[in-house]
Amino acid sequence: MSNQLQALRAITTVVADTGDIEAIKKYQPVDATTNPSLLLKAAEMPQYKSHLEQSVAWAKQQSNDPQQQIIDAGDKLSVLIGTDIVNIVPGRISTEVDARLSFDTAASIEKAHKLIALYQEAGIGKERILIKLASTWEGICAAEQLEKEGINCNLTLLFGFAQAQACAEAGAFLISPFVGRILDWYKAKTGKTSYAPSEDPGVISVTKIYNYYKANGYKTVVMGASFRNTDEITELAGCDRLTIGPGLLEELSQNNAPLPVKLKDTGVTAKPGPRLTEAAFRWEMNQDAMATEKLSEGIRNFAADQVKLETLLRSYL
Numbered sequence: 313m314s315n316q317l318q319a320l321r322a323i324t325t326v327v328a329d330t331g332d333i334e335a336i337k338k339y340q341p342v343d344a345t346t347n348p349s350l351l352l353k354a355a356e357m358p359q360y361k362s363h364l365e366q367s368v369a370w371a372k373q374q375s376n377d378p379q380q381q382i383i384d385a386g387d388k389l390s391v392l393i394g395t396d397i398v399n400i401v402p403g404r405i406s407t408e409v410d411a412r413l414s415f416d417t418a419a420s421i422e423k424a425h426k427l428i429a430l431y432q433e434a435g436i437g438k439e440r441i442l443i444k445l446a447s448t449w450e451g452i453c454a455a456e457q458l459e460k461e462g463i464n465c466n467l468t469l470l471f472g473f474a475q476a477q478a479c480a481e482a483g484a485f486l487i488s489p490f491v492g493r494i495l496d497w498y499k500a501k502t503g504k505t506s507y508a509p510s511e512d513p514g515v516i517s518v519t520k521i522y523n524y525y526k527a528n529g530y531k532t533v534v535m536g537a538s539f540r541n542t543d544e545i546t547e548l549a550g551c552d553r554l555t556i557g558p559g560l561l562e563e564l565s566q567n568n569a570p571l572p573v574k575l576k577d578t579g580v581t582a583k584p585g586p587r588l589t590e591a592a593f594r595w596e597m598n599q600d601a602m603a604t605e606k607l608s609e610g611i612r613n614f615a616a617d618q619v620k621l622e623t624l625l626r627s628y629l
Contacts (some may be wrong), residue, residue, distance in 0.1 A: 325553040330400075341404060341503075345406035367388040389621075407427055407431075407443065408614070424443040453485045459485065480530040489521055512544055519575060522534045536551060
């Protein structure tokens with residue numbers, strides 16, 4: 313009898329949401345994804361000390377400016393860890409652009425080019441990389457340009473339908489709509505402590521996006537992310553991809569209950585409407601308090617962890 317993780321792999325591409333090499337080796341995902349919080353956690357592990365030292369040494373060769381050295385070291389560290397991961401997984405690694413650039417299209421594109429160049433220096437082609445960008449209007453515009461250059465993107469911190477629509481219209485390779493953080497918001501706002509799996513607001517959001525993409529023939533991959541429990545995962549069984557942390561991967565591997573398919577591509581049944589303008593996007597986001605608040609919070613938290621990571625790197629200068 314197969315466990316739920318094995319059953320899930322048969323219908324959905326499983327991605328590891330971690331920078332922990334040992335966890336990736338254990339659960340053998342197709343792809344892996346990191347973010348500043350996960351990189352910070354990885355950088356604090358003893359086995360990554362040499363990566364920090366190597367990153368700082370490399371950065372010192374690039375510039376005499378201490379602040380630029382820290383920026384360069386951070387980029388180098390993310391690529392070193394990403395390279396370790398991509399040498400284990402058969403698919404791709406998602407590497408995130410500095411969250412502090414989330415409202416600067418040109419700077420986001422420049423950072424993406426730098427990360428791709430660092431990977432290429434390490435012998436990793438761009439076909440193995442997804443550049444991860446926040447789903448702000450500026451981030452989506454950056455992704456549209458990068459996709460035209462053949463650099464595939466993962467649009468993250470996606471909470472609202474307007475974000476999903478804009479990403480599809482921009483031709484983004486993949487989106488990471490969040491599940492658990494949406495649930496967190498509704499729990500905090502309503503005082504309701506639990507939801508039935510099928511009524512989980514995060515599950516409902518991703519299901520709506522998935523069905524919209526398939527019905528309109530969008531090729532953008534839907535990868536559910538940010539799970540709080542395995543019920544959220546099993547309710548999205550059949551989604552294109554799901555990125556899951558080690559703890560929940562372990563729970564799935566220990567559960568032998570049946571895993572029915574919940575999301576199915578029934579084929580194109582609709583024609584996309586007019587493309588969202590910037591004004592329409594911003595209005596729709598303004599009307600969606602949850603998406604606006606969680607996007608802002610996510611950017612702030614990733615930026616804070618980036619600063620903590622840079623503080624750690626500074627100690628090696």
